[in-house]
Amino acid sequence: xxxxxxxxxxxxxxxxxxxxxxxxxxxxxxxxxxxxxxxxxxxxxxxxxxxxxxxxxxxxxxxxxxxxxxxxxxxxxxxxxxxxxxxxxxxxxxxxxxxxxxxxxxxxxxxxxxxxxxxxxxxxxxxxxxxxxxxxxxxxxxxxxxxxxxxxxxxxxxxxxxxxxxxxxxxxxxxxxxxxxxxxxxxxxxxxxxxxxxxxxxxxxxxxxxxxxxxxxxxxxxxxxxxxxxxxxxxxxxxxxxxxxxxxxxxxxxxxxxxxxxxxxxxxxxxxxxxxxxxxxxxxxxxxxxxxxxxxxxxxxxxxxxxxxxx
Numbered sequence: 001x002x003x004x005x006x007x008x009x010x011x012x013x014x015x016x017x018x019x020x021x022x023x024x025x026x027x028x029x030x031x032x033x034x035x036x037x038x039x040x041x042x043x044x045x046x047x048x049x050x051x052x053x054x055x056x057x058x059x060x061x062x063x064x065x066x067x068x069x070x071x072x073x074x075x076x077x078x079x080x081x082x083x084x085x086x087x088x089x090x091x092x093x094x095x096x097x098x099x100x101x102x103x104x105x106x107x108x109x110x111x112x113x114x115x116x117x118x119x120x121x122x123x124x125x126x127x128x129x130x131x132x133x134x135x136x137x138x139x140x141x142x143x144x145x146x147x148x149x150x151x152x153x154x155x156x157x158x159x160x161x162x163x164x165x166x167x168x169x170x171x172x173x174x175x176x177x178x179x180x181x182x183x184x185x186x187x188x189x190x191x192x193x194x195x196x197x198x199x200x201x202x203x204x205x206x207x208x209x210x211x212x213x214x215x216x217x218x219x220x221x222x223x224x225x226x227x228x229x230x231x232x233x234x235x236x237x238x239x240x241x242x243x244x245x246x247x248x249x250x251x252x253x254x255x256x257x258x259x260x261x262x263x264x265x266x267x268x269x270x271x272x273x274x275x276x277x278x279x280x281x282x283x284x285x286x287x288x289x290x291x292x293x294x295x296x297x298x299x300x301x302x303x304x305x306x307x308x309x310x311x
Contacts, residue, residue: 003148003150003271005147005148005150006150006152006271007267007268007271009145009152009157010266010267010270010271011263011264011267012157012159012160012263013152013153013156013157013159013160013267014262014263014264014266014267014270014278015160015163015259015260015263016156016159016160016162016163017159017222017236017239017263018239018240018242018243018258018259018262018263018266019163019164019166019167019243019255019256019259020159020162020163020166020214020217020218020221020222021043021218021236021237021239021240021243022239022240022241022243022244022247022255022258022259023166023167023170023211023214023215023218023251023255024039024042024210024211024212024213024214024215024218025039025211025215025240025241025244026243026244026247026251026254026255027170027207027210027211027214027251028207028208028211028212029244030187030249030250030251031183031186031187031203031204031207031251032084032106032107032204032207032208033106033107033108033109033112034084034105034106034107034108034109034112034116034208035109035112035113035116036112036116036211037113037116037117037119037120037237038079038116038117038119038120038123039116039215039233039236039237039240040120040232040233040234040235040236040237040240041119041120041123041124041233042072042075042076042212042215042216042219042233043215043216043218043219043222043232043233043236044123044124044127044219044230044231044232044233045068045071045072045075045123045215045216045219046068046069046071046072046215046216046217046218046219046220046223047068047219047220047222047223047226047228047232048068048127048131048135048219048223048228049064049067049068049071049072049216049219049220050064050065050067050068050138050219050220050223051064051135051136051137051138051223051228052135053067053068054138054223055135055136055138061138061141061224064220065217065220065221065223066220068216068217068219068220068223069213069216069217069220070213070216071216072212072213072215072216072217072219073209073210073212073213073216074209075212075216076208076209076211076212076213076215076216077205077208077209077212079119079208079212080204080205080208080209081205083105083115083116083119084104084105084106084112084115084204084208085104085105085106085201085204085205086100086101086102086103086104086105087201089101089102090102104204106204120233124230124231124233125230127230128230131230133229133230134227134228134229135228135229136228137223137224137226137227137228138223138224139224140153140155140156140224140225141155141224142154142155142158145157153225155224155225156225159221162221163259166214166217167252167255167256170214170251170252171252173210174251174252179203179206182198182199182203183203183206183207185198186198186200186203186204218236222236238279238282238283239262239282241286242258242262242282242283242285242286243255243258243259243262244258245286245289245290245296246258246261246262246285246286246289246296246297247296247297247298248293248295248296248297248298248299248300249295249296249298249299250298250302253298253301254296254297254298257297257298258296258297261285261297262282262285265278265281265282265285266278266279266281266282268281269281
């Protein structure tokens with residue numbers, strides 16, 4: 001029998017997990033056309049940096065989380081300069097060979113998948129070599145909510161509010177700031193934006209660092225709840241990709257709607273038949289969406305809006 005309150009908490013937990021896991025991936029894919037298969041490992045960097053700052057440096061948990069976000073954003077900035085844009089290798093090549101040796105990976109989906117997949121393997125093995133196969137874990141704060149013989153982590157339920165705050169902040173950045181205006185112009189027509197004076201290369205660099213920072217925030221927030229092993233990022237990657245596929249091209253609206261739909265499906269199936277079947281239900285939903293709504297929920301909404309304007 002399904003307990004209503006348990007189902008609500010499970011939905012809030014799933015919604016927060018999906019939205020926070022997908023946010024950085026959706027931004028980098030939507031603006032740069034880069035499929036970052038190392039997204040889970042970026043989350044792992046945030047979780048590890050938070051844990052190390054808290055346990056080994058003795059920082060309070062909020063300060064340690066801030067360290068996790070900053071470290072991951074700076075790491076993402078380095079990856080963009082070296083791997084995604086090839087700026088640093090090309091700078092060296094220009095001074096030694098007189099020509100570029102790397103083409104930027106912007107809007108090259110297959111190439112970006114291969115490059116970032118290789119990066120993810122290097123990151124996992126690098127963490128395993130330098131820090132070992134596991135790390136001490138931070139205790140989950142805020143205790144539990146007890147009700148009708150059940151209990152649920154207060155911290156994980158409150159993450160739903162954090163997820164909404166992250167969505168609101170992202171919406172503000174992309175609709176109310178100069179960087180957001182330049183980013184939206186770059187998405188719509190890169191050549192025209194460049195002709196009008198937009199530094200599209202800097203926009204791409206900032207976008208990748210911003211998306212990486214969001215991945216670091218996800219790792220920092222979930223550091224107290226997950227087992228600290230080098231492969232922890234893989235548990236976030238499936239939900240993130242499914243949310244991006246289901247949500248469609250609109251980053252904020254798509255992630256919100258996908259988080260709501262997938263969170264409800266995951267909560268319902270997990271309560272009825274277990275966590276494993278909840279994940280299977282997410283994958284089936286993604287397959288159905290690709291078949292009938294290839295542009296996702298927001299693509300379908302946009303087509304309806306255009307038809308209404310034409311009528």
